[in-house]
Each structure stands twice: as structure tokens, then as C-alpha cells.
Amino acid sequence: MIDTKDTLKAPPAGDLGAQDLEVVPVRNYGRWIAAVTSLLALVGLSGSLAKNDNLHWDVVGRYLFADLIFDGLGTTLWLTAAAMALGLGVGTLIAVMRLSSSPVLYGIATAFVWVFRGTPLLVQIIFWGYAAALYKYIKIGVPFTDITFFQTETNAVLTPAIAALLALGLNEAAYASEIVRAGIQSVDFGQTEAAHSLGMRPALTMRRIVLPQAMRVIIPPMGNETINMLKMTALVSVISAHDLMSNIQDVYAQNYQVIPMLVVASLWYLALVSVLSIPQAWLERRYGRGTARGGATSPLRRLVGGAVGLTGKKDKEDGR
Structure with a gap:
């Protein structure tokens, strides 16, 4: 007869010490293969671009820091900041109107979003740029009478820069209103009720x-909309608003160096987008505190931290 007590008896605690356990680290071979493959592809692409004579890197270097380029950059940055300010301000108002219980306010806000979100941005830019073809004069007076308090030519008010600002800002307001509305609706209604109960x-x-x-x-x-706005300012070149892309087009219309000048524009847009990504990441961490993803780090920190972490793990495995 088999004694089950002896069979199921646990071994002494000292027989299985920590030194007897074998730790097997996880090997992420796929990650290393993908990293090496991506690095080799990047090096190959960089080498082919550097040796490509059709890019005319001398032309790129000559115009990269030219005064004409800096003038266009100033207009691009001004348009981006002003259009985002206009879009965010009007968009917040439209979002509140769409959440209003008033059918009139809701109808006006819905119609605004329907018009400016439903038509292409390029069409809106051209429309504002050539508004004088629809109304030659801007008048303020009594409707349906000849009484006029103020009158001026449309082209004197709607310059290419102002037309570009209105087109970009109002188009952005339609999209910003939906973003703000989604953010407002994400807050629990109990917060509002508690605030109202406090007077x-x-x-x-x-x-x-x-x-x-x-x-x-x-x-x-x-x-993301701000970064997109920075790039969408290139569309105002159709009304000669003297932004970065407009000045680039003026240059290659004279020297016929289309590809090198587009490289110049691309380098500057990439640089500006990279700069704008820094405050965006800071704001995300700032307003995300206390949430599950509030401590999210930037991609650069993740890459550096990952490399350091892998090195530290290898050192521990080797007993260093």
C-alpha cells in the first residue's frame, strides 16, 4: 500500500534555494533584426541621395538660408499662429453652441461646420482670394436702402495675407469645434452638476x-492640427500670399531648379514640425498627469532609454 502522505510530502525549504533557479532572459531577436534592417536601409537611402547629382546640392545650400526663404518663413509662421488662434477661438465658441439647448445656436453652429468642413480648403482659399469678383465693395449701412455708413474696396481689405488667414482660420475652426466638443463630452456630467450645486x-x-x-x-x-496647419499654409501659394512655398515657387520659376528648391522647402518644413512637436509633447504630459498614460515619454527618450536599458540588462547578465 502506497502512503500518499509520503508521496505528496513537499521537499525541505532549503533544497530549492534561489541560487538553483535558472533565469532565462527574453531574447527579442526580431526587434534587433528590424532595427539593423531599418538602419541599413536608411544608410543606403542617404548614400544614394548624397551621390545623386540631379539634386544639385549646391543650389540647395545656396538657397537654404537665403533672405527670400526667411521672408517666406516669417509669413508661414505668422499665418500658422494667427490661423490656429482664430480657429481655436471660433471653434471653442462653435463647440459650446453645438452643445447648447437652444435650437437656434445649435442650427447656426451645425451649418457653420457643415459648410467649412464640407468644402475643400483649396476652394476656400481661392474663394477668399478672389472675393472681390463677388463683391467689389464692402459696405456697412441700412439694408435695402441707399444709406451707407462705411464703404471701401474689397481688395483693399482682403489682401492675400488676410484672405489666407480667413480661409485657414475658419476652416480650422470647423475641425477644432469637433475636437473641443469631443473633449467637453469626455468630462463626466457629474462634474458640472457638482459645480452648479456649489453656485x-x-x-x-x-x-x-x-x-x-x-x-x-x-x-x-x-x-496634430497645428502641425497640419503649418503644412497647409503651402496652399496659399495659389493666391501669392508670399509664404515659404510661394517664394520657393517664384525662385524655381526663374532658375528652373524645381527639385532642389522643393528639397529646401521640405527641409524647412521638417525642421519646423520637429520644433512644434516639443511643446506638444510637453503639453500632453502636463495635462495628462494623474492618468494611466500621463507619464508618456517622447520618442527620443524612449529610444535612448531603450538603448540604456538593454545595455544595463546585458551588464547584469554578464555579472558586471
Whole structure:
């Protein structure tokens, strides 16, 4: 007869010490293969571009820091900042109107989003640029009478820069309103009810309670919209707004060096987008504190941290 007590008896605690356990590290061979393959492809592409005589790197170097390019950069940055400010301000107002219980405000806001989001941005830019073909004069007076208090030519007011600002800003407002509306709706309604129970008015509740909590939802897509706005300013070249792309086109229309000048534009756009990504990442971490992803790090820190972490693990495995 087999004694089950003796069979199932656990071995003494001292027989299985920590020194007897074999630690097998996880080998991420696929990650290393992908990294090496990507690095080799990048080196090969860089070498082919460097040796390609058709790019005319001397032309790129000559115009990369030219005064004409800096003039266009100034206009591009000004248009981006002003259009985003206009779009965010009007978009927030439109978002609040769409959340209003008033059918009139809701209808006006919905019609605004429908028009400016439903038509291509290029069409809107051309429309604002050639608005004088529709209305030669801008008049302020009494409707359906000849009484006029103010009158001026449309072209004197809607310069190419102002037309570009209106087109970019109002188009952005339609998209920003949806982003802000989604952020507001992401905040639990109990927060609003608690604020109202404390005697806070709706406007103060929106400014002090709802919007600060909605920012963690608004910031990531709004940062993406800012970067997209920077690139979309290139479309205003169709009305000669003297932005970066407009000046680039003026240059290659004279020297016929299309590809080198497009390389110059691409390098500057890449540099500006990289700079804009820094405050976006900071704002995401700032408003994401206290959430599961609030401590998200930038891609550069992840790469550096990953390399350091892998080196540290290897050192531990080797007993160094």
C-alpha cells in the first residue's frame, strides 16, 4: 500500500534555494533584426541621395538660408499662429453652441461646420482670394436702402495675407469645434452638476471645471492640427500670399531648379514640425498627469532609454 502522505510530502525549504533557479532572459531577436534592417536601409537611402547629382546640392545650400526663404518663413509662421488662434477661438465658441439647448445656436453652429468642413480648403482659399469678383465693395449701412455708413474696396481689405488667414482660420475652426466638443463630452456630467450645486454659473463651470479636464483629450489632436496647419499654409501659394512655398515657387520659376528648391522647402518644413512637436509633447504630459498614460515619454527618450536599458540588462547578465 502506497502512503500518499509520503508521496505528496513537499521537499525541505532549503533544497530549492534561489541560487538553483535558472533565469532565462527574453531574447527579442526580431526587434534587433528590424532595427539593423531599418538602419541599413536608411544608410543606403542617404548614400544614394548624397551621390545623386540631379539634386544639385549646391543650389540647395545656396538657397537654404537665403533672405527670400526667411521672408517666406516669417509669413508661414505668422499665418500658422494667427490661423490656429482664430480657429481655436471660433471653434471653442462653435463647440459650446453645438452643445447648447437652444435650437437656434445649435442650427447656426451645425451649418457653420457643415459648410467649412464640407468644402475643400483649396476652394476656400481661392474663394477668399478672389472675393472681390463677388463683391467689389464692402459696405456697412441700412439694408435695402441707399444709406451707407462705411464703404471701401474689397481688395483693399482682403489682401492675400488676410484672405489666407480667413480661409485657414475658419476652416480650422470647423475641425477644432469637433475636437473641443469631443473633449467637453469626455468630462463626466457629474462634474458640472457638482459645480452648479456649489453656485457656479455655467460659464464659470465651463472655464474652471470642464475645460481644464477636457484638455487632456483636446491637446493631442489639436497639436496634430497645428502641425497640419503649418503644412497647409503651402496652399496659399495659389493666391501669392508670399509664404515659404510661394517664394520657393517664384525662385524655381526663374532658375528652373524645381527639385532642389522643393528639397529646401521640405527641409524647412521638417525642421519646423520637429520644433512644434516639443511643446506638444510637453503639453500632453502636463495635462495628462494623474492618468494611466500621463507619464508618456517622447520618442527620443524612449529610444535612448531603450538603448540604456538593454545595455544595463546585458551588464547584469554578464555579472558586471
